[in-house]
Amino acid sequence: MQDHPSQAPILQIEDLSVYFGGLAALSGFNMKVNRGEIRGIIGPNGAGKTTLFNVISRFYTPSSGKIRFENQDHLTFKAHQVITLGISRTFQKSELFKSLSVLENVQMGLHIQMKASFLSASIQLKGIQEEERHSRQRAMEILEILSLQKYRGMPASLLPIGKQRLLEIGRAVVSHPKLLLLDEPASGMTYAEKSNLVDMLFKIREQMDLTILLVEHDMKVVMNISDGLTVLNYGKIIAEGEPAEVRNNPLVIEAYMGKSR
Amino acid sequence: MKNLSKILLLAFFLALLILPPFLDAYVVYLLNIICISILVSTGLNLVTGYAGQINLGQSGFVAIGAYATTILMTRLGIWFWGALPLGAVIAALAGFGIAVPSLRLRGVYLALVTFGFAAIVEMILVHWVSLTRGPDGLAVPSPQLGSITLNSDLKMFYLNFSITVLMVYIAQNIIHSRVGRAFVSIRDSELAAQAVGIDLTAYKIIAFVLSAFYGGLAGGLYAALVMFISPDAFSVLESVIYITMIVVGGMGSILGAIIGGATVSLLPELLRGLKEVQEFMFGAILVISLIFLPNGLVGLFARFRKAPKIGE
Numbered sequence: 393m394q395d396h397p398s399q400a401p402i403l404q405i406e407d408l409s410v411y412f413g414g415l416a417a418l419s420g421f422n423m424k425v426n427r428g429e430i431r432g433i434i435g436p437n438g439a440g441k442t443t444l445f446n447v448i449s450r451f452y453t454p455s456s457g458k459i460r461f462e463n464q465d466h467l468t469f470k471a472h473q474v475i476t477l478g479i480s481r482t483f484q485k486s487e488l489f490k491s492l493s494v495l496e497n498v499q500m501g502l503h504i505q506m507k508a509s510f511l512s513a514s515i516q517l518k519g520i521q522e523e524e525r526h527s528r529q530r531a532m533e534i535l536e537i538l539s540l541q542k543y544r545g546m547p548a549s550l551l552p553i554g555k556q557r558l559l560e561i562g563r564a565v566v567s568h569p570k571l572l573l574l575d576e577p578a579s580g581m582t583y584a585e586k587s588n589l590v591d592m593l594f595k596i597r598e599q600m601d602l603t604i605l606l607v608e609h610d611m612k613v614v615m616n617i618s619d620g621l622t623v624l625n626y627g628k629i630i631a632e633g634e635p636a637e638v639r640n641n642p643l644v645i646e647a648y649m650g651k652s653r
Numbered sequence: 654m655k656n657l658s659k660i661l662l663l664a665f666f667l668a669l670l671i672l673p674p675f676l677d678a679y680v681v682y683l684l685n686i687i688c689i690s691i692l693v694s695t696g697l698n699l700v701t702g703y704a705g706q707i708n709l710g711q712s713g714f715v716a717i718g719a720y721a722t723t724i725l726m727t728r729l730g731i732w733f734w735g736a737l738p739l740g741a742v743i744a745a746l747a748g749f750g751i752a753v754p755s756l757r758l759r760g761v762y763l764a765l766v767t768f769g770f771a772a773i774v775e776m777i778l779v780h781w782v783s784l785t786r787g788p789d790g791l792a793v794p795s796p797q798l799g800s801i802t803l804n805s806d807l808k809m810f811y812l813n814f815s816i817t818v819l820m821v822y823i824a825q826n827i828i829h830s831r832v833g834r835a836f837v838s839i840r841d842s843e844l845a846a847q848a849v850g851i852d853l854t855a856y857k858i859i860a861f862v863l864s865a866f867y868g869g870l871a872g873g874l875y876a877a878l879v880m881f882i883s884p885d886a887f888s889v890l891e892s893v894i895y896i897t898m899i900v901v902g903g904m905g906s907i908l909g910a911i912i913g914g915a916t917v918s919l920l921p922e923l924l925r926g927l928k929e930v931q932e933f934m935f936g937a938i939l940v941i942s943l944i945f946l947p948n949g950l951v952g953l954f955a956r957f958r959k960a961p962k963i964g965e
Contacts, residue, residue, distance in 0.1 A: 449847075449848060451844070451847070472846075472850050472851055472853070475848065475850040480849075481848055487844050488842070488845070489837060489838045489842060489845065490841050491840075491841055491905065492834060492841070496834055499834065500834055500835075500845075500846075500849050501849055503831050503834070503849050503851060504850035506831045508830045508832060509832065510830075510863065513829075513831075513832055513833075514823040515823070524831075563845075564848075
């Protein structure tokens with residue numbers, strides 16, 4: 393596993409709380425994620441994992457607490473600015489652009505790195521076609537890594553579920569983000585697709601020097617891929633550490649299995 | 654195959670350029686109306702078909718374009734070639750004005766606000782008599798092109814045809830750029846659109862402003878064609894007709910807006926003898942195509958073609 397002990401954490405979350413009405417989705421949450429790390433976040437349904445992602449994506453504003461990404465106050469940014477900082481994500485329930493083609497979905501991931509405006513595009517100013525061709529080429533490279541190139545012209549909605557999940561990852565990584573948030577990427581995948589996913593993620597991280605936060609229910613996937621695990625229950629961290637030690641933590645077992653009698 | 658469709662398209666264009674002088678005057682008038690309708694529906698398609706933001710106020714933008722172009726010519730003595738784009742810009746500004754407060758709304762609420770906007774525009778046209786002469790309407794001077802006065806349907810056709818072709822080409826370019834993809838992304842998933850960096854507000858405003866610009870341009874051309882405008886040509890019912898055009902043709906398809914604009918704009922002419930049931934017919938056509946042709950006529954054609962091949 394990659395090790396960057398000298399560097400400051402890329403993501404630092406301090407005392408984060410999110411309340412929906414009286415319900416605490418997250419309370420007093422603290423986390424440090426190091427550059428290059430793959431951090432698994434697990435916990436029963438409703439533990440606050442997706443809420444955490446939605447706060448980092450700035451869809452939710454926390455009730456209190458701080459987030460620093462690369463030492464900047466993250467909460468000053470709006471949802472659509474988050475990707476410009478180098479944070480990109482996938483969604484628990486597939487959120488592909490269903491009427492766009494597979495290739496165009498990946499191209500969407502490059503939107504912020506392109507310049508065409510409705511004026512320059514309308515009269516095809518110099519450079520517009522070149523920019524478009526370049527983005528198509530970069531998107532194709534990602535599709536090749538994911539072995540989706542033969543589906544490029546197909547509407548995304550016609551892809552099988554497992555491939556849709558991969559495509560969403562492709563859209564998220566094409567811009568070469570620094571931090572990737574994966575929300576249950578293996579859900580809906582077959583056994584073979586899951587092991588393929590693990591290989592893909594290692595490959596992508598190696599090529600792109602990514603830091604990954606991974607929410608996943610499939611224990612085999614999380615244990616295989618994560619450098620460290622954070623376990624949430626009822627909005628609070630109940631355990632943290634290397635996969636092997638977390639797995640045997642009695643609190644974790646209790647949260648998943650219930651109290652032993 | 655690609656060459657064949659290019660040749661067919663070219664032949665179609667040539668026919669449209671060569672044939673009109675030999676056609677019945679009424680047919681030439683209809684060709685003009687078709688061009689103008691295609692312009693309106695192409696614009697509406699950008700905001701409603703592609704960006705998924707319902708706009709039931711398009712008749713308001715057409716009205717503003719028609720009246721602004723006319724008043725700029727008659728009151729300020731501006732040349733038609735300046736008044737026409739200025740009229741469209743004024744309509745676009747109105748589009749901006751209506752977009753900013755209403756974009757927090759969705760679905761039915763946005764539909765209601767835009768519909769209300771069109772109704773207000775119609776009221777203003779009727780009651781601001783000092784500017785619009787109210788129900789009496791305004792005479793529109795014919796455009797001058799050098800020594801030629803575009804005072805016949807035939808001459809106007811060449812103008813309307815060229816502008817429509819140009820504006821459809823522009824819409825096509827926008828749709829195939831990152832801007833067009835951003836529109837579709839908003840329609841398909843606002844969450845994911847934001848996650849890839851789409852500023853929802855900015856792009857919804859752009860879509861609305863473009864739609865209003867197309868509507869305003871069409872209004873100015875319509876005024877020059879019919880040479881007389883009055884509020885009843887821009888009733889809110891027209892907005893429903895425009896929506897019907899893109900629904901019947903196929904939302905989110907350039908070709909759909911063209912086919913819808915061409916077919917639906919002919920209906921009032923075909924139903925001339927049935928004035929009383931016209932509005933009912935539009936409603937019926939809208940509902941029937943929503944139920945049986947969810948992707949419009951374009952979707953119907955696509956169904957007969959082969960499914961997209963893997964690797965194409």
